[in-house]
Amino acid sequence: MNHFKFKSLAFYGVAIISVLLLFKTVSVYGENNLKAPPPLNGRYRLTLAENLPICEKSDTLTLNIEQSGIYLNASVLPAMANADIDEKHSLTGILRNQQLNLSGKVGRSILCNIPRPQNDPLNSVTIQMQLVDKGSMTGQLTVIGIPQTLKFTAVPEKVPEKSQKSNNH
Numbered sequence: 001m002n003h004f005k006f007k008s009l010a011f012y013g014v015a016i017i018s019v020l021l022l023f024k025t026v027s028v029y030g031e032n033n034l035k036a037p038p039p040l041n042g043r044y045r046l047t048l049a050e051n052l053p054i055c056e057k058s059d060t061l062t063l064n065i066e067q068s069g070i071y072l073n074a075s076v077l078p079a080m081a082n083a084d085i086d087e088k089h090s091l092t093g094i095l096r097n098q099q100l101n102l103s104g105k106v107g108r109s110i111l112c113n114i115p116r117p118q119n120d121p122l123n124s125v126t127i128q129m130q131l132v133d134k135g136s137m138t139g140q141l142t143v144i145g146i147p148q149t150l151k152f153t154a155v156p157e158k159v160p161e162k163s164q165k166s167n168n169h
Helices: 006-033 108-112
Strands: 042-048 061-068 071-078 091-096 099-107 122-131 137-143 150-156
Touching: 042 137, 071 099, 071 108, 091 122, 099 108, 108 122
Parallel strands: none
Antiparallel strands: 042 061, 042 150, 061 071, 071 091, 091 099, 099 122, 122 137, 137 150
């Protein structure tokens, strides 16, 4: 019983209590100050307030967003695009204080909802959106080469759930 010295026991006791206090402090700080960003994954129907000047007529567009924390990848699709289309995400952005900023390149055929020509010219676009209630967003679309910004509203689309096949053996 010679190896249980008071100094050793006191040292380990203080070390354990210090670790527990530090853990409690970090936990309280995290619960009070660190909040996860709202989930934005999914498809949104973009309704433009006015027609795009580069198009004969504008239709609604679909914005497909994938989220990883505050970082966003998105693609703009024609409104009638299939939910199963796996379009390469051409927009990247970030979410800060309920504000989304996306930028990248989108084909003119997608913006104008026309058949895709062989050499579809890409337009640089910037999308700025503000989250409002129930997952809807308002924002503005800036297309390089068009002097005015276009206002829009984005409403989440309901994606039909895929029926799961039951495996009864």
